[in-house]
Amino acid sequence: MTVIVVDAATAAAAAELPRPRGGSVSSTDSGVALPSFEALAPSRPPTTTAQEEVAIGVPGLGAPVRLKVDAGPGCGGIAWPAGEVLSRYVAHRHARDPARLAGKTVLELGSGTGLVGIATALLVPDADVWVTDQDILLDLMRENAELNIPGSRNIHVEELSWGEDLPAAIPTASVDVVLAADCVYFEPAFPLLVKTLCDLAPVGKDMEILFCYKKRRKADKRFFALLKKHFDSIVVDDDKEGEREKYNREGVMLWRLRRRR
Ligand SMILES: C[S@@+](CC[C@H](N)C(=O)[O-])C[C@H]1O[C@@H](n2cnc3c(N)ncnc32)[C@H](O)[C@@H]1O
Numbered sequence: 347m348t349v350i351v352v353d354a355a356t357a358a359a360a361a362e363l364p365r366p367r368g369g370s371v372s373s374t375d376s377g378v379a380l381p382s383f384e385a386l387a388p389s390r391p392p393t394t395t396a397q398e399e400v401a402i403g404v405p406g407l408g409a410p411v412r413l414k415v416d417a418g419p420g421c422g423g424i425a426w427p428a429g430e431v432l433s434r435y436v437a438h439r440h441a442r443d444p445a446r447l448a449g450k451t452v453l454e455l456g457s458g459t460g461l462v463g464i465a466t467a468l469l470v471p472d473a474d475v476w477v478t479d480q481d482i483l484l485d486l487m488r489e490n491a492e493l494n495i496p497g498s499r500n501i502h503v504e505e506l507s508w509g510e511d512l513p514a515a516i517p518t519a520s521v522d523v524v525l526a527a528d529c530v531y532f533e534p535a536f537p538l539l540v541k542t543l544c545d546l547a548p549v550g551k552d553m554e555i556l557f558c559y560k561k562r563r564k565a566d567k568r569f570f571a572l573l574k575k576h577f578d579s580i581v582v583d584d585d586k587e588g589e590r591e592k593y594n595r596e597g598v599m600l601w602r603l604r605r606r607r
Contacts, residue, residue: 405441411468413425419482423486428527428558431589433461436469438586452521453516453525454475454524455529460501462525491503518546521546524546524555529557549607551605554602555577560596579603581600
């Protein structure tokens with residue numbers, strides 16, 4: 347297996363390669379061909395055996411997060427820029443206010459490689475972190491969790507398909523924080539994701555939802571129209587100085603969602 351070590355910016359650039367450009371094929375620095383974004387979404391059975399490992403730097407962590415990436419199980423098998431932005435924000439906020447996540451139950455939706463959840467579990471060893479996605483991504487997330495947190499002390503991998511009943515295996519009633527990065531890209535899934543967010547955050551429950559979004563298509567507006575019926579979106583403005591301007595320029599937005607009463 348080839349190991350590519352890249353900093354966050356380079357990894358983000360690499361993750362950008364499979365942009366929604368019809369039928370295009372992109373390649374990583376190592377020359378491994380990745381299918382186009384359209385070809386990858388929604389998830390489907392593996393069509394490639396190409397597997398690589400990347401290392402993504404997250405400030406505050408002694409070592410980069412190591413991620414096995416695999417374009418086979420769909421778009422979640424590679425790391426996306428919004429995931430890196432959200433990981434960096436969680437790290438920045440944790441450095442300023444360690445009490446905020448200490449002892450909390452954190453659930454990540456559409457974790458893909460598991461980057462955001464793994465970074466959170468590493469940053470906050472006494473938080474209980476659940477990384478979730480569709481069945482096809484679970485093995486990759488398990489591998490990545492084990493790669494970074496041997497014994498997976500405070501990180502759990504579980505299937506959570508949007509729109510379906512919340513899994514009994516996850517203590518969803520105890521979830522304090524929901525994280526979601528780059529989960530808006532496939533129109534049929536829009537109502538499903540909104541339903542899951544509503545299920546996790548019933549009216550009146552005191553919790554935080556950090557939602558990081560990469561702008562791609564006009565159709566995304568339909569997601570936000572649905573979301574608006576149930577949630578207010580508040581721009582996160584306590585990120586590291588200059589950071590927001592930087593990721594906004596790349597079409598990435600970071601919001602805190604608050605359930606409407
Ligand atoms: C663009 S990827 C983002 C992955 C990761 N959050 C990141 O930032 O690198 C979108 C993720 O949403 C997941 N996803 C899509 N539809 C889903 C559904 N119906 N239920 C659960 N996860 C889903 C995909 O499997 C994929 O991992």
